[in-house]
Amino acid sequence: MKIHLTSVFVDDQEKALRFYTDMLGFVKKHDIPAGADRWLTVVSPEEPDGTELLLEPSGHPAVQPYKTALVKDGIPAASFAVDDVRAEFDRLRGLGVHFTQEPVEADSVTTAVLDDTCGNLIQIMHGG
Template sequence: MRITLTSVFVDDQRAALAFYTDVLGFEVKHDVPLGEDAWLTVVPRDQPDGVELLLEPSRHRAVGPFRAAMREDGIPTLVLTVDDVVAEHARLVARGVVFTQPPVDAGEVTVAILDDTCGNLVQLVSTVQ
């Protein structure tokens, strides 16, 4: 058994696509029209056959309250691993990304939390070397 796909709810699929590709550096794997939405997945550029992230429309009635509660409590809905959180933080801040938590040493990992502009908090994590 293995994970091949996971999802993150987004307010606007096209805006999310721009953020996750142009800013974070993912690439499109699938962009299949489904009425007013799409089956829209991205993957890491260096792992084209890796785990896909589905940019899922957030219109379901349960999504709003869930995301609002998570955001209010500062809990990320997505965790992304990077080689160096401090360097990635600097790169993304230079691109205008807003962080709700700058890099913090948390023992065996360094973490930071950013706003993905699509309704989610995203945690970046790297292992301490």
């Protein structure tokens, strides 16, 4: 068994697509109309047939309280692996990305947390 698809709830799919592709560097995999929304997924350019991330609309009534509570408590909605957290932090900050946690090292793991502009905190990490 392996993970094929996971998702993050986003406030605006088009804005999320721009952030996740233009800033984070993912590439669009699927963009299929689904009523008022879209089945919109992105993948790592390093693994185009790998795990897809669904940029899922935040329309369900339970989603906003859930997202708000996670952000308030500083809990990331997702975690993405990078080769060098410090270099990625510098690159993204240079693009104007807001970080809620600068790079932190704990044992063999380095993490940082950013705001995806669509209602989520996202962790980048290396090690472990």
